[in-house]
Amino acid sequence: MTEVPGEGRHELLAAMNQSILDGDDEAADRLAREALAARIEPLEAIDRGFTPGLREVGRLFEDGEYFLPELVTAAQAMQAAMAVLRPVLGEQASERTLGRVVIGTVPGDIHDIGKTLVGTLLAANGFEVSDEGVDVPIERFVERARELDADLVCASALLTTTMAMQRDLVNAVRSAGLRARVLVGGAPVNQAWAEEIGADGYAENAAAAVDLARRTVPP
Amino acid sequence: MTSTPPAPLTETLRPRVTVLSDPQVDGIVDQALDVLATVGVEVEDDATRSLLADAGERLNGERVFLRERSVRDAIASAPSRLLLADRDGGELDLSGDNVHFDPGSTALHILDRETRRRRSPSARDVVHLAWVTEACRNIQAQSTGLVPADVPETVADCYRLYLALRHSRKPVVTGTFRGDGFAVMRDMLIAVRGSEEELRRRPLAIFDCCSTPPLIWSELAARSLIDCARAGIPAELISVPLGGATAPVTLREMVVQHCAESLSGLVIHQLASPGSPVVYGGAPAAFDMRHGTASMAAVEAMMVDVACCQVGKRLGLPTHAYMGLSDAKSADWQAGAESAMGVGLAALAGINMVSGPGMLDFASCQSLEKLVLDNEACASALRLASGVSQASAGLATELLAGDRNFLGHPHTRRNFRAELHMPGPAISRGSYGEWEQAGGRDAFDAAAVEVDRILARGNPAPLPDDTARELDRLMDGEAARCGVEGPSWSL
Numbered sequence: 001m002t003e004v005p006g007e008g009r010h011e012l013l014a015a016m017n018q019s020i021l022d023g024d025d026e027a028a029d030r031l032a033r034e035a036l037a038a039r040i041e042p043l044e045a046i047d048r049g050f051t052p053g054l055r056e057v058g059r060l061f062e063d064g065e066y067f068l069p070e071l072v073t074a075a076q077a078m079q080a081a082m083a084v085l086r087p088v089l090g091e092q093a094s095e096r097t098l099g100r101v102v103i104g105t106v107p108g109d110i111h112d113i114g115k116t117l118v119g120t121l122l123a124a125n126g127f128e129v130s131d132e133g134v135d136v137p138i139e140r141f142v143e144r145a146r147e148l149d150a151d152l153v154c155a156s157a158l159l160t161t162t163m164a165m166q167r168d169l170v171n172a173v174r175s176a177g178l179r180a181r182v183l184v185g186g187a188p189v190n191q192a193w194a195e196e197i198g199a200d201g202y203a204e205n206a207a208a209a210v211d212l213a214r215r216t217v218p219p
Numbered sequence: 220m221t222s223t224p225p226a227p228l229t230e231t232l233r234p235r236v237t238v239l240s241d242p243q244v245d246g247i248v249d250q251a252l253d254v255l256a257t258v259g260v261e262v263e264d265d266a267t268r269s270l271l272a273d274a275g276e277r278l279n280g281e282r283v284f285l286r287e288r289s290v291r292d293a294i295a296s297a298p299s300r301l302l303l304a305d306r307d308g309g310e311l312d313l314s315g316d317n318v319h320f321d322p323g324s325t326a327l328h329i330l331d332r333e334t335r336r337r338r339s340p341s342a343r344d345v346v347h348l349a350w351v352t353e354a355c356r357n358i359q360a361q362s363t364g365l366v367p368a369d370v371p372e373t374v375a376d377c378y379r380l381y382l383a384l385r386h387s388r389k390p391v392v393t394g395t396f397r398g399d400g401f402a403v404m405r406d407m408l409i410a411v412r413g414s415e416e417e418l419r420r421r422p423l424a425i426f427d428c429c430s431t432p433p434l435i436w437s438e439l440a441a442r443s444l445i446d447c448a449r450a451g452i453p454a455e456l457i458s459v460p461l462g463g464a465t466a467p468v469t470l471r472e473m474v475v476q477h478c479a480e481s482l483s484g485l486v487i488h489q490l491a492s493p494g495s496p497v498v499y500g501g502a503p504a505a506f507d508m509r510h511g512t513a514s515m516a517a518v519e520a521m522m523v524d525v526a527c528c529q530v531g532k533r534l535g536l537p538t539h540a541y542m543g544l545s546d547a548k549s550a551d552w553q554a555g556a557e558s559a560m561g562v563g564l565a566a567l568a569g570i571n572m573v574s575g576p577g578m579l580d581f582a583s584c585q586s587l588e589k590l591v592l593d594n595e596a597c598a599s600a601l602r603l604a605s606g607v608s609q610a611s612a613g614l615a616t617e618l619l620a621g622d623r624n625f626l627g628h629p630h631t632r633r634n635f636r637a638e639l640h641m642p643g644p645a646i647s648r649g650s651y652g653e654w655e656q657a658g659g660r661d662a663f664d665a666a667a668v669e670v671d672r673i674l675a676r677g678n679p680a681p682l683p684d685d686t687a688r689e690l691d692r693l694m695d696g697e698a699a700r701c702g703v704e705g706p707s708w709s710l
Contacts, residue, residue: 023632064644069635072627113626120627190652204652 020053023073025080032084075124099151099217104136106165111158236567251478304421316569323578324362330586339368349386357597419451432465448491499531500539516557543575566600
C-alpha cells in the first residue's frame with residue numbers, strides 16, 4: 001500500500017476543492033477515483049477535499065458573488081464525487097447521512113426547477129435524496145417514504161390550484177402513520193399556508209430549504 | 220446608391236436608434252454652416268474675438284461671421300477619439316458607439332433622505348456623492364455634481380474638484396464658475412497625474428463649456444474653451460437650446476441651432492490649439508408651455524439629444540448629452556420612467572458620455588438614492604445596447620437534445636453572466652416572501668440601504684499622502700488668493 005506523501009496529498013485535496021468551486025463534475029469524479037487509488041481515506045477526501053469547496057460556494061452565493069448556476073453545478077460536482085466515494089464508505093455512509101428525503105412536485109403540477117434545485121442542494125449537503133419528479137401521485141410519496149423510512153417528505157407546488165395537494169399530502173403521510181416530517185415550498189406557498197395545512201416547515205428559497213431540512217431532522 | 224452588405228450571421232448586431240436619415244443630418248450641418256456665415260455668433264470676450272479676427276473671420280461689433288472653410292478646418296483638426304483615463308490609468312474610450320455615464324452635475328440642491336425634500340448640500344454631501352459614484356459600476360465617470368452651500372462661492376468650483384479627486388478614482392466631468400478659476404483646477408489635475416505632460420497624454424477631466432442660446436459665447440465660456448484647448452484638457456461643448464424660448468420650437472431647427480453654436484465653439488477651440496480634444500455635447504431642453512420650465516427629460520428633448528448625437532457622429536467627434544435625469548421632485552415613478560428612458564435611448568444612440576444619473580428637478584437636485592437606482596437603469600441600458608449575442612449560434616439542437624437540466628448545465632454556467640444582467644439589491648427580483656422578510660422596502664428605501672452600506676465603508680479611494688498634501692496646498696493657496704478663510708479643507 002502506497003500513501004500519497006504530504007505535498008501530493010495537499011495538492012489533490014486542493015484540486016477537489018477547486019472542482020467543486022468550478023462546478024466541474026467530471027473533474028470531481030476523476031479526483032475521487034484518484035483519491036481512492038492513492039489510498040486517501042474517503043472520509044478525508046469528503047471532509048478535507050470536497051466539502052470545504054461546497055461550503056465556499058455557499059458562502060459566495062450568500063455574498064452575492066455566485067448565482068444559481070454555480071450553486072447547482074457545484075452541487076452536481078459534489079454528487080459526482082459522492083457517487084464514487086459513498087460505496088466505499090460502507091457502514092460509515094449511513095452514519096454520515098443527514099437524513100433520507102423524498103422530494104417531488106405535487107399531482108397536477110409539472111414544475112420542475114424549484115423542486116430539482118432543492119433536491120440537488122439537499123443531496124450535495126449530505127442528505128440522501130430520492131427525487132420522484134413532477135406530477136407525483138400522493139400514494140407514490142407515501143409509498144416511497146415508507147420504503148425508505150424517510151425523515152423528510154418535501155413537496156413543491158407552483159400553482160395556486162395545485163397548492164391544495166400539499167394539504168392532502170400532509171394528511172396522507174399522517175394517516176399512514178409515517179414518522180416523516182413534511183416540508184412544503186413553491187412560489188404561492190408561505191409560512192401561513194404551511195401552518196394552515198399542518199406541514200412541518202416551509203422555506204422561502206432553496207438555500208433556506210437546506211437550513212430548514214437540517215433543523216427539522218434531529219441529528 | 221450604395222447598400223451596406225448584410226452582417227455575417229455570427230456577428231452580434233449593435234442595436235441602434237436614429238431619428239434622422241444621413242442626408243437629413245448633412246442638411247442640418249449645411250444649414251448650420253449657413254447660419255454661421257450669414258447670421259454669425261456673438262462673442263463677448265475681446266481676446267476670443269481677436270483670435271477669430273486674426274484668423275480672418277469677419278467681425279461686426281461683437282458678432283463674428285464664420286466662413287465654411289474655417290469650420291471645416293476645425294472639424295478636420297479635432298480628434299475623433301478621446302481616451303479619458305481614471306486616476307489609475309484605466310481608460311474610457313469616447314469614440315464610436317461606446318457609452319459611459321456620469322452623474323448630472325452642478326446641482327444646487329440635494330434630496331434629503333428623511334424629509335424627501337430638497338435642501339442645500341454641504342461639502343460632506345459632495346464627498347458622499349463621490350463615494351456613491353465610485354461604488355456604482357455602471358457610472359464610469361464622476362462629476363462635480365453638487366455645489367456646496369457651506370463654502371464661499373468664490374472657491375466652490377475648485378473645492379468641488381478638490382473633493383472629487385480626493386474621494387474617487389473616476390475621471391471627472393467638471394467646469395469653472397469664474398474666469399480665473401481654471402488655473403488652480405488644472406494644477407490640481409496635474410498634481411494627481413504627476414505632470415502636465417502626463418495630463419495631456421491621459422486626460423483626467425472634461426470641462427463643460429456652455430454657450431448661451433441663441434448663438435452667444437459668453438466671456439467665461441469662450442475663455443474656458445481657450446484655456447482647455449491650450450492646456451490639452453478636453454472641452455465639452457454644451458449648447459442648451461430651449462425650444463420655443465431661446466431656440467425655434469421645431470425640433471429640427473433646435474438641432475440646427477445646437478449645431479451652429481457647437482461648431483462656432485469648435486472653431487474657437489481648434490484655433491486656440493489645433494488637435495486639442497473636444498466633445499460634441501449638449502443639453503437641449505423642451506420649454507414647458509404651461510409652467511415656463513426647461514425640461515431636459517421631455518421626450519422631445521431626448522429626441523433632440525439623439526439627433527444632435529447623430530450630427531456629432533457625422534462630424535467625427537466624440538459625443539455627449541444630458542440624459543438619464545428627471546424633472547420629478549422626488550425619486551418616484553416619474554423619476555424612474557424619465558431616467559430609464561433617457562439612459563436607454565442614450566445607450567441605443569451610442570452617446571459617448573451621458574450626464575444625468577441621480578439628477579431631479581430640472582437638473583437642480585441630486586439624489587444619492589436615485590443615483591443608486593439610475594446605476595441599475597444604466598446597467599440595463601448597456602445590456603440592451605450590447606445586443607443579442609450570436610456566439611452560441613448553431614448550438615440549440617445539441618443543447619435541447621442533451622441534458623435538459625439547464626440550470627445545472629455547463630453551457631448555462633459558462634454564459635449566464637454575460638447573457639443575464641444581475642441587478643443589485645436595490646432592484647426587487649426576489650419573491651414576495653423574500654421581499655417582505657427583507658423589510659418590504661420600496662425602491663427609494665431599498666436604495667437608501669445601499670447608500671448607507673456604501674457610506675459606511677468610508678473613502679474608497681484615498682490619495683497617496685504626498686498627492687493629498689499637494690492638493691491641500693493648492694486649495695489653501697487658492698482660498699488665500701480669493702480671501703477665503705478655510706479652517707481645514709480636507710474631509
